Amino acid sequence: MVSRNRSQVKDHLGSKVLNHPELRNTKATEYMSHEEKYRYNLSRATAMLKLIDEEGMDVNEISKVMSHTVSGFTTPDGNPLAVHQVMFVPTLMNQADDDQVSRWLGDVFNGTIVGTYAQTELSHGTFVRGLRTTATYDPASRTFDLHTPDVSAAKWWPGGLGTTANHAVVMAQLYTDGQPRGIHPFMVAIRDRETHRPLPGITVGEIGPKLGQNTLNNGYLLFDHVKVPRENMLMRNARVNEDGSYTKPSHQKASYGTMVFTRVAIALDTVDALQIAATIAARYSIVRRQGEPRDDGQEPQIIDYQTQQLKVLPHIAACYVLRASTARLWEHHTHVTSEVRGGDTALLPELHATACCLKALVTQDCSEAIEALRLSCGGHGYMTASRLPALYAYATAGATYEGENTVLLLQTARYLVKQAGGSHAPPAAGSAVTYLSRPADDTPFAVGSPAAYVAAVGRVARGRVTEVAAALQADRQTMPEADAWNQSLVQLVAAALAHGRYFVVREFAEVVSQQSSSRAIQQMLQLLFSVYLAHAVSRAEGDFITYGGLTPSDIRLNRRHLLRLLAELRPHMIPLTDAFDLPDRLINSTLGAWDGDVYRRMFEQASHSPLNTDEVPASFHQAMLRSKL
Numbered sequence: 001m002v003s004r005n006r007s008q009v010k011d012h013l014g015s016k017v018l019n020h021p022e023l024r025n026t027k028a029t030e031y032m033s034h035e036e037k038y039r040y041n042l043s044r045a046t047a048m049l050k051l052i053d054e055e056g057m058d059v060n061e062i063s064k065v066m067s068h069t070v071s072g073f074t075t076p077d078g079n080p081l082a083v084h085q086v087m088f089v090p091t092l093m094n095q096a097d098d099d100q101v102s103r104w105l106g107d108v109f110n111g112t113i114v115g116t117y118a119q120t121e122l123s124h125g126t127f128v129r130g131l132r133t134t135a136t137y138d139p140a141s142r143t144f145d146l147h148t149p150d151v152s153a154a155k156w157w158p159g160g161l162g163t164t165a166n167h168a169v170v171m172a173q174l175y176t177d178g179q180p181r182g183i184h185p186f187m188v189a190i191r192d193r194e195t196h197r198p199l200p201g202i203t204v205g206e207i208g209p210k211l212g213q214n215t216l217n218n219g220y221l222l223f224d225h226v227k228v229p230r231e232n233m234l235m236r237n238a239r240v241n242e243d244g245s246y247t248k249p250s251h252q253k254a255s256y257g258t259m260v261f262t263r264v265a266i267a268l269d270t271v272d273a274l275q276i277a278a279t280i281a282a283r284y285s286i287v288r289r290q291g292e293p294r295d296d297g298q299e300p301q302i303i304d305y306q307t308q309q310l311k312v313l314p315h316i317a318a319c320y321v322l323r324a325s326t327a328r329l330w331e332h333h334t335h336v337t338s339e340v341r342g343g344d345t346a347l348l349p350e351l352h353a354t355a356c357c358l359k360a361l362v363t364q365d366c367s368e369a370i371e372a373l374r375l376s377c378g379g380h381g382y383m384t385a386s387r388l389p390a391l392y393a394y395a396t397a398g399a400t401y402e403g404e405n406t407v408l409l410l411q412t413a414r415y416l417v418k419q420a421g422g423s424h425a426p427p428a429a430g431s432a433v434t435y436l437s438r439p440a441d442d443t444p445f446a447v448g449s450p451a452a453y454v455a456a457v458g459r460v461a462r463g464r465v466t467e468v469a470a471a472l473q474a475d476r477q478t479m480p481e482a483d484a485w486n487q488s489l490v491q492l493v494a495a496a497l498a499h500g501r502y503f504v505v506r507e508f509a510e511v512v513s514q515q516s517s518s519r520a521i522q523q524m525l526q527l528l529f530s531v532y533l534a535h536a537v538s539r540a541e542g543d544f545i546t547y548g549g550l551t552p553s554d555i556r557l558n559r560r561h562l563l564r565l566l567a568e569l570r571p572h573m574i575p576l577t578d579a580f581d582l583p584d585r586l587i588n589s590t591l592g593a594w595d596g597d598v599y600r601r602m603f604e605q606a607s608h609s610p611l612n613t614d615e616v617p618a619s620f621h622q623a624m625l626r627s628k629l
């Protein structure tokens with residue numbers, strides 16, 4: 001298992017879950033109560049954990065298991081064990097020292113310890129340094145006192161905390177020797193392992209319904225002077241010694257490592273959700289016929305409307321392009337993490353900058369794309385049974401959790417303006433920012449030349465970054481830093497997104513150039529790339545005129561070029577989505593099944609409505625009676 005890549009793991013597990021005795025039979029959850037949904041999703045999440053264990057997968061493969069293609073089937077309303085798997089376990093693996101790992105991991109893997117990652121508080125999520133839960137060390141008892149000073153400092157949001165976890169990695173302000181030492185992670189037991197009741201001093205519960213993913217089991221947590229042994233501070237990075245003396249971590253932000261990992265995983269995984277949505281919309285768009293009959297006497301397939309092609313096809317191209325760049329980011333993360341473990345943190349700042357902007361770009365693009373794909377399915381896309389609303393709810397959550405997108409883009413922008421101003425350590429070989437210190441690529445723009453488009457995307461990124469860096473520099477001469485920064489926020493965000501776009505298209509250019517096994521595949525990748533590039537220009541025409549060197553005439557030519565490319569891509573739409581290799585049961589949509597039998601499926605799902613059980617539901621008479629009183 002360990003040597004398989006992500007798609008192989010996904011395919012393998014996909015077929016395993018579809019044949020698994022406890023997982024293969026699904027129930028419609030739409031009409032279940034909040035608690036029934038939780039029970040259903042939790043029992044499936046548990047069966048999935050057992051399956052992972054039987055498969056002998058190590059922790060590094062857990063993120064592969066968490067693929068939305070598989071987890072959307074096993075836990076359709078959100079996985080109450082997701083944060084345990086994606087954040088709690090990786091935090092222990094990477095931030096606990098060797099003794100702590102051997103102390104806890106046995107119980108984690110035998111299911112005795114179920115955890116969550118408790119960082120966000122009611123009044124602070126983004127500004128991590130502002131968290132107010134305290135962990136004050138007492139050398140006499142060799143314990144930390146964990147305390148929530150008031151309700152605004154209650155932990156709020158951690159997944160699985162609501163009613164599932166019995167432990168939490170709690171991010172808290174450390175005080176030793178009376179000194180604040182910043183945010184550090186603590187392993188804290190919150191519920192009794194046998195009875196599952198909250199332990200003394202702990203107040204814990206579930207936060208209530210959300211836009212989607214209602215069985216993620218997000219919770220709240222307060223501490224009333226809870227004593228935690230010294231050995232429970234995760235000590236791979238910083239340390240507190242018995243006498244209360246403090247040893248700093250090798251990197252100031254070492255304790256933020258889990259967030260970097262999860263951002264990378266979210267970027268990769270949100271593309272899974274887009275692939276599912278694109279497959280649904282593509283299949284529906286050929287099945288659905290509506291409009292004035294044509295010469296053959298048939299009403300047109302909706303995909304033959306030019307507007308429909310624009311709503312659907314660019315997002316299929318995006319699936320391919322974003323999959324390649326997020327997979328590359330994953331590899332880069334693996335490499336940098338091993339360097340950091342070996343003590344070399346040189347590559348961490350750029351990894352952080354890239355993870356921030358790709359997580360933001362991908363979740364923003366995918367949620368906008370899934371919404372466009374939902375709209376492309378007309379009224380039927382609004383039905384829960386199309387699966388499109390849930391896919392949207394999943395993707396858009398990714399724009400907020402693990403760092404709100406604007407805030408993450410500002411982290412990237414901070415790195416970029418420093419690079420542009422030469423005030424950061426110079427980039428390493430192969431860095432994604434070397435273009436900022438080189439003259440602009442002056443390849444002339446030519447419609448039909450992907451290389452010319454990539455150069456233009458690069459000029460936009462370079463222009464955006466250097467312009468805002470200069471504005472910031474000028475403002476810094478006349479106002480305080482915080483005001484100067486605030487004065488440029490909108491342009492900084494645009495610069496970071498432009499940089500992200502350039503990263504994405506360069507990665508895909510490399511994929512296309514390296515693909516040599518088949519001429520036909522290479523041509524198809526080129527066509528997909530051309531669609532992605534022409535669409536990217538059409539979405540940001542102003543930028544391409546202002547910074548990219550395009551003329552108004554180029555813009556007009558590009559608009560026509562994009563529509564021609566879409567017509568060229570249209571006959572390949574179904575093979576391109578079939579190639580995602582998603583079995584019907586994993587797609588789980590009335591509109592997106594392989595056989596196209598949409599209308600029969602829609603009737604079949606309506607038969608599950610409890611309001612159809614009796615010819616006249618009792619509730620009708622009860623409500624009418626009340627309104628007459």
Ligand SMILES: CCCCCCCC/C=C\C/C=C/C(=O)SCCNC(=O)CCNC(=O)[C@H](O)C(C)(C)COP(=O)(O)OP(=O)(O)OC[C@H]1O[C@@H](n2cnc3c(N)ncnc32)[C@H](O)[C@@H]1OP(=O)(O)O
Pocket residue numbers: 063064066067082083086117119120125126127128129159253256257259260265266269348349352400401402403404407411414415
């Ligand atoms: C297969 C996967 C499937 C996914 C399914 C997921 C299901 C589970 C569902 C949800 C899970 C969700 C979990 C959560 O949301 S957990 C909470 C996440 N919270 C956040 O992300 C908070 C965002 N805020 C921050 O990260 C920080 O506050 C900050 C980065 C915005 C700012 O930090 P701060 O300490 O204030 O630093 P500065 O801005 O002052 O910067 C100083 C310096 O440090 C650098 N830096 C910041 N962060 C990092 C880092 N992580 N690594 C390396 N370096 C970092 C920063 O760039 C500055 O550098 P300098 O310019 O050189 O000084």
Ligand SMILES: Cc1cc2nc3c(=O)[nH]c(=O)nc-3n(C[C@H](O)[C@H](O)[C@H](O)COP(=O)(O)OP(=O)(O)OC[C@H]3O[C@@H](n4cnc5c(N)ncnc54)[C@H](O)[C@@H]3O)c2cc1C
Pocket residue numbers: 083117118119120123124125126127156157158159213216218397400401402403404406407410489
């Ligand atoms: C489904 C879900 C699951 C979650 N799971 C977990 C979990 O398991 N563990 C956990 O600890 N947390 C979790 N969270 C919390 C999540 O990480 C935070 O909600 C997220 O980081 C955003 O922080 P916030 O809520 O403080 O947003 P805010 O920062 O309050 O954002 C509100 C607005 O303020 C703006 N803003 C804030 N600061 C700045 C700034 N410096 N510059 C410019 N604009 C700014 C933002 O751009 C945004 O528009 C989860 C959240 C959700 C929705």
